[in-house]
Amino acid sequence: MLGKLKEAYYRTYQTVMKGTASLLPFPIPGLLTGTGSVKQLAENINVRGLRHVLLVTDKDLMALDLPGGFLKTLAERDIAYTVFDRVQPNPTVENIEDGIRSYRASGCDCIVAFGGGSPMDCAKIIGARLGNPFLSVRRMEGLFRVVLPIPPFFCVPTTAGTGSECTVVAVITDAQSHRKFVITDLKLVPKIAVLDPELMAGLPPAITAATGMDALTHAVEAYIGRSGDTFTDSNAERAVRLIFGNLETCYGDGADLEARYQMALASYCAGAAFTRAYIGYVHAIAHNMGGLYGVPHGLANAIILPHVLRFCRVEAQPKLAALARLVDLGEPGDSDEVLASRFIEAIDQMNERMQIPTTIAQLQASDIPLIARRALDEAHPDYPVPRIMTLRQCEELITALLPPRVDADKTMWT
Ligand SMILES: NC(=O)c1ccc[n+]([C@@H]2O[C@H](COP(=O)([O-])OP(=O)(O)OC[C@H]3O[C@@H](n4cnc5c(N)ncnc54)[C@H](O)[C@@H]3O)[C@@H](O)[C@H]2O)c1
Ligand SMILES: [Fe+2]
Known part of the structure; x- marks a missing residue:
């Protein structure tokens, strides 16, 4: 009951903020x-x-x-x-x-x-x-x-x-x-x-990858959130298209100035989208990885993004499917459900090709309650996320980011 009341409050607040933002002279x-x-x-x-x-x-x-x-x-x-x-x-x-x-x-x-x-x-x-x-x-x-x-x-x-x-x-x-x-x-x-x-041009591949995934996270969080409009949606779509088309080129060949320029534009467009339409749980959790452990912002986002998208896949399905179509994923006639999953898998694969890890090396299990609490304090009520997360769900999501446990016995003998 309390959960439903809280959710109603967040959604009302977000609707008021969206109306206010539409009147502001950005x-x-x-x-x-x-x-x-x-x-x-x-x-x-x-x-x-x-x-x-x-x-x-x-x-x-x-x-x-x-x-x-x-x-x-x-x-x-x-x-x-x-x-x-x-x-x-x-x-x-x-x-x-x-x-x-x-x-x-x-x-x-x-x-x-x-x-x-x-x-x-x-x-x-x-x-x-x-x-x-x-x-x-x-x-x-x-x-x-x-x-x-x-x-x-x-x-x-x-x-x-x-x-x-x-x-x-x-x-x-x-x-x-x-x-x-x-x-x-x-x-x-x-x-x-x-x-x-x-x-x-001289940005090292690892920083190119992480910062590019930050831009992708801005575009996706702005796009699937509830406070977007035609201006933010078109900027987010342009950013996603440019990032899928150019980020890995920059990662492989930093001196490709055309690809670098397209990525600079993508980052700008993604910024233009999220400055009005807000961000979401990926950022709320990533900010804490930066604050507590100094994890680079883009790297944290890249690792967390697929997890948060899987958490809200059903609610964000039409939007994720639209992004999949935009970057030519899937087959003609694929359902939104299939396309949404394809989009999330494509992010996993892009991360893998750019050697972005799947877990956060510095994360300590004992910090998870604090990180989850701070992340939700940041996100609620402001971030107009497609699906509201409870503290327990947030803790579970962060637990999945823990690095594999080192087995002391095994490392001693193998
Ligand atoms: N204000 C916003 O809208 C917004 C949005 C997202 C993130 N952020 C914040 O931005 C910060 C992260 O910024 P960032 O990801 O750009 O990283 P950064 O500014 O921390 O730079 C990371 C590293 O890259 C190096 N570097 C930067 N440009 C380089 C270049 N051209 N060649 C070689 N090395 C270069 C820097 O010297 C540094 O060592 C975080 O604090 C994050 O929270 C702000
Ligand atoms: Fe960011």
Whole structure:
């Protein structure tokens, strides 16, 4: 009885949120697209009269000198820059506070995020805190808590990906509690996003695979959820088609710039879909794998996605079958039931071909109750999932992600 009441409350809340979202003016970033397009960003900053950039990135990307070309174009226009490269994967509140100190100490007047979702999300909240110094990062958790605008903000994604370059979302980790939390606000969308495949050419195969599966998860969760509309559905469909057509090409040949560009577009479209239509249980569980164990976000999603799709296969069947038809799975005349299963199997097979494991190596059985509780706290009532999960079902699903138990006797003697 309590379960039914709760479910009714979640569904009512989600219907109200869907109606509200349809009225909101979701900002769309200006786009610079194509090979070498990052070279145009400095001029776009220049014409806005901005004189000092805080470049938010990570140490790996600086070591590869990936931002080097862009920094040169800034210097050519006499635009000063300060590099803040202390962003960790799954960025923390401390990373944000450090970035704020760099911005203020150097007298910056705008922010460029250069990297994957971690630098982009960190940069978003550096901006949000600078524009709203009276709000702590924790106080911004949830929907629409960022009161005042953020400084001029630009995104250069180097993974494809999170879609953070077009979403209203930033995901931050509380390093003390090892909990990830989501900040959602229209003010977090950058003024310009650059989709330059050249910057993605050196992305190693494992990160290409994991980040690409993150984009697929965004598209699928937005598509099968109950808050989609024609705009989000068409973006999700385009993303799924592009990912099935190009991700494995990028995995096999990172230097294929056409495939890289299609993946950058896919990631953007998937972001455009989920920023309005939301995500689901895959993300709710994956965020906890990131917060507790530091599992890369895309990798966690890739492993969890088929499990959650099997959990809601019946409720999501028409949508999953539509996706199967879109990517030419099955035979003409196959039922929705068959096609939905084919789509889930195709994800399993894609994971396998890209050597994505089927379990989460760091997962500890003793953490499962905590992970399940936190995941459902994140998902309910916001995520408009096709089928509501109970705590017990969530625990069971996570149990299936445990790595095979090592048999102490056997390993000693074999
Ligand atoms: N805001 C959103 O809408 C949104 C959506 C999904 C995920 N996220 C968040 O984004 C984060 C994950 O982002 P991510 O998956 O892009 O990974 P990431 O930004 O953490 O980067 C992963 C690794 O890839 C390296 N890398 C990035 N680009 C590279 C390149 N071109 N060449 C070589 N190496 C490169 C980085 O240096 C890093 O070591 C998580 O915190 C996740 O929660 C945010
Ligand atoms: Fe994601």
